[in-house]
Amino acid sequence: MQNPFKFLQPLRFLKQTITPSYLGVDIGTTSVKVVEVKQGERLPQILNYAILESRSSLLRVNTALQTSALKLFEREIIDLLKATIAHMKPQTREAVASFPIFSAFTTILTFPEMSKSDLEKSIAFQAKQYIPVPISEVAIDWMKVGEYRDEKGFNYQQIFLISVPREQIARYQRIFREAGMNLGTLEIENLSLTRALVGADQTPTFIIDIGSRSTVVVIADKGTVHFSGQSDFAGASLTQALSSSLNINPLRAEELKKERGIIGTGPNYELSTIMLPFVDGIINEVKRVQFNYKSQVPGAREIERAILSGGGANLLGIEKYVQQRLGIPTVKAAPLLRFEYPPGIEPLAGELNPLLSVALGLTLREFS
Ligand SMILES: Nc1ncnc2c1ncn2[C@@H]1O[C@H](COP(=O)(O)OP(=O)(O)OP(=O)(O)O)[C@@H](O)[C@H]1O
Numbered sequence: 001m002q003n004p005f006k007f008l009q010p011l012r013f014l015k016q017t018i019t020p021s022y023l024g025v026d027i028g029t030t031s032v033k034v035v036e037v038k039q040g041e042r043l044p045q046i047l048n049y050a051i052l053e054s055r056s057s058l059l060r061v062n063t064a065l066q067t068s069a070l071k072l073f074e075r076e077i078i079d080l081l082k083a084t085i086a087h088m089k090p091q092t093r094e095a096v097a098s099f100p101i102f103s104a105f106t107t108i109l110t111f112p113e114m115s116k117s118d119l120e121k122s123i124a125f126q127a128k129q130y131i132p133v134p135i136s137e138v139a140i141d142w143m144k145v146g147e148y149r150d151e152k153g154f155n156y157q158q159i160f161l162i163s164v165p166r167e168q169i170a171r172y173q174r175i176f177r178e179a180g181m182n183l184g185t186l187e188i189e190n191l192s193l194t195r196a197l198v199g200a201d202q203t204p205t206f207i208i209d210i211g212s213r214s215t216v217v218v219i220a221d222k223g224t225v226h227f228s229g230q231s232d233f234a235g236a237s238l239t240q241a242l243s244s245s246l247n248i249n250p251l252r253a254e255e256l257k258k259e260r261g262i263i264g265t266g267p268n269y270e271l272s273t274i275m276l277p278f279v280d281g282i283i284n285e286v287k288r289v290q291f292n293y294k295s296q297v298p299g300a301r302e303i304e305r306a307i308l309s310g311g312g313a314n315l316l317g318i319e320k321y322v323q324q325r326l327g328i329p330t331v332k333a334a335p336l337l338r339f340e341y342p343p344g345i346e347p348l349a350g351e352l353n354p355l356l357s358v359a360l361g362l363t364l365r366e367f368s
């Protein structure tokens, strides 16, 4: 008689291959965040996560993992990634990663209605006029984000164009190879943010991701990225302001910021007044992005809400303040809603939500 258990092993193997896991890797300016996700019963399931901060970046205020002088600190990123993997012991080495928005060039182009193949040719031609470096040095991607009809009844389509220096892509491939991972996909972080925080929701939305060295502002409408901008006012600006105004070291300033936030009453009043001008700097950038969007994109809809992401979204009191200043409902990011996760994460969910937006959004690419 045949052994009835003969097929168990191959079946288990099959199950593993049809539910593979992926690593979403977000390399920020001062931290590396990795999540491991596989398909769960109802939703994608988070198996594990890790956040590694480069503490040195706080002390050396002029350094960051990602800088415009991109050749720097490759070694530090590789070491952080290796440490993260050693700590997480993931079941996979397949990674999906994001580019910071400042290393990409994006714009919205408008074309009359035409066939897909004509559109591709026109985009390639137009891209040359808009992209500030030789076209042979960049990789180009684009997506249709909208359409409208002008007063004469002609139809137009709006194309979101993304270009990234090839040198940058090669650099990421090198970093991941050396860290022992297989880099399957790279995308700019505003796409990951939109997938994680907006999904299929049709509401015109600001996503404001307040990181350490930069704030990314994305306008998403009908579930896709329509526009974006960036500001250098971010979490580190608040820490530096506290450190220099109160004459305390940056590590202490960082603690104070996290402890007290911008609630602004009683003993916290002074701290708030030191930090608020920098939060206003972020809000002014959001307004500038809104102004550019309205003036550059025909048919731009009014933005109806804001979602705060990045570590800066954990600043106490920031939702209320931004809501007042922008005059639209403002909430903290909650990407974990789209996932199943171990119960141990629940107590930390409030704080983790905005920190993991990009990394989680990256993995959702593989599960839609
Ligand atoms: N509870 C908190 N209150 C205030 N700020 C916080 C809190 N937690 C984290 N931050 C700030 O968030 C910032 C880090 O955010 P995040 O991890 O999103 O940055 P990053 O992704 O490394 O950087 P970037 O997006 O600029 O590349 C730091 O400036 C940190 O001080």
Ligand SMILES: [Mg+2]
Residues within 6 Å of the ligand: 027, 028, 029, 211, 212, 310, 358
């Ligand atoms: Mg970030």
